[in-house]
Amino acid sequence: xxxxxxxxxxxxxxxxxxxxxxxxxxxxxxxxxxxxxxxxxxxxxxxxxxxxxxxxxxxxxxxxxxxxxxxxxxxxxxxxxxxxxxxxxxxxxxxxxxxxxxxxxxxxxxxxxxxxxxxxxxxxxxxx
Amino acid sequence: xxxxxxxxxxxxxxxxxxxxxxxxxxxxxxxxxxxxxxxxxxxxxxxxxxxxxxxxxxxxxxxxxxxxxxxxxxxxxxxxxxxxxxxxxxxxxxxxxxxxxxxxxxxxxxxxxxxxxxxxxxxxxxxx
DNA sequence: GAAGCGTATATCCATATGGGAATACGTCAA
DNA sequence: TTGACGTATTCCCATATGGATATACGCTTC
Numbered sequence: 546x547x548x549x550x551x552x553x554x555x556x557x558x559x560x561x562x563x564x565x566x567x568x569x570x571x572x573x574x575x576x577x578x579x580x581x582x583x584x585x586x587x588x589x590x591x592x593x594x595x596x597x598x599x600x601x602x603x604x605x606x607x608x609x610x611x612x613x614x615x616x617x618x619x620x621x622x623x624x625x626x627x628x629x630x631x632x633x634x635x636x637x638x639x640x641x642x643x644x645x646x647x648x649x650x651x652x653x654x655x656x657x658x659x660x661x662x663x664x665x666x667x668x669x670x671x672x673x
Numbered sequence: 674x675x676x677x678x679x680x681x682x683x684x685x686x687x688x689x690x691x692x693x694x695x696x697x698x699x700x701x702x703x704x705x706x707x708x709x710x711x712x713x714x715x716x717x718x719x720x721x722x723x724x725x726x727x728x729x730x731x732x733x734x735x736x737x738x739x740x741x742x743x744x745x746x747x748x749x750x751x752x753x754x755x756x757x758x759x760x761x762x763x764x765x766x767x768x769x770x771x772x773x774x775x776x777x778x779x780x781x782x783x784x785x786x787x788x789x790x791x792x793x794x795x796x797x798x799x800x801x
Numbered sequence: 802g803a804a805g806c807g808t809a810t811a812t813c814c815a816t817a818t819g820g821g822a823a824t825a826c827g828t829c830a831a
Numbered sequence: 832t833t834g835a836c837g838t839a840t841t842c843c844c845a846t847a848t849g850g851a852t853a854t855a856c857g858c859t860t861c
Contacts, residue, residue: 546846547844568761594849596809623765626758637751678817721839739837
């Protein structure tokens with residue numbers, strides 16, 4: 546019945562453009578409510594409401610500072626979104642129209658993760 | 674006023690779990706409505722409704738086949754989501770604890786985007 | 802304590818959602 | 832044509848949204 550609450554998960558929370566905008570702002574660093582209000586040009590109560598939604602899905606943390614409240618980004622709840630969409634990436638990306646390249650990149654990525662030992666000179670070729 | 678329509682963009686369309694499920698199913702290949710209904714175990718009119726939303730945001734294409742309608746995935750509208758979330762990836766991912774690697778990957782991505790201009794007549798060359 | 806600031810909460814409203822049920826529509830088989 | 836099938840559409844409802852406005856709360860300074 547009715548649409549799922551915006552506080553259900555990050556998918557729903559982030560469907561609202563202004564909430565994405567807030568997250569974009571907070572990506573640069575901690576901000577007080579009023580600073581967000583000024584940068585966005587919307588009413589303060591509205592910003593507080595959006596922040597509440599973001600808090601409830603864990604996308605932001607709050608910290609008291611005198612009579613101000615400083616909000617900080619917590620990107621972790623975005624992970625499921627990233628992972629879900631990522632599964633479709635190969636279906637649109639030009640980078641993936643040749644399977645050998647795809648596999649090569651995947652293996653490089655795995656190697657990077659496993660031994661943190663990547664090749665320092667690989668800028669003259671490829672993709673060109 | 675009121676929440677933005679589900680048909681506003683992919684962000685809103687995809688906020689609904691069943692719609693993500695449909696896209697997951699279609700990622701494997703074209704499906705008729707009834708096949709989706711069976712795999713999801715929900716009422717047929719509901720599936721048709723969800724498909725309509727997905728159609729309106731361009732996430733699926735339809736094709737008539739006798740009295741059936743075959744739905745096919747079109748992942749392109751997911752791109753903005755992927756790109757937006759990707760901007761936050763470095764904030765949680767282990768792969769990004771080495772800044773040099775991060776910067777290198779970002780520059781590659783930018784180059785890829787800028788050169789989108791690649792030769793339309795030949796698809797067998799370059800890129801590798 | 803009073804005033805003022807920064808922020809959160811409470812109403813109010815129009816809107817349209819996801820679901821269920823019933824039904825209309827188009828196509829194929831007798 | 833008649834019927835069955837596969838899909839889409841219509842009507843109904845409870846729900847809660849985003850925004851506007853007004854107000855309450857907590858802290859700080861006087």
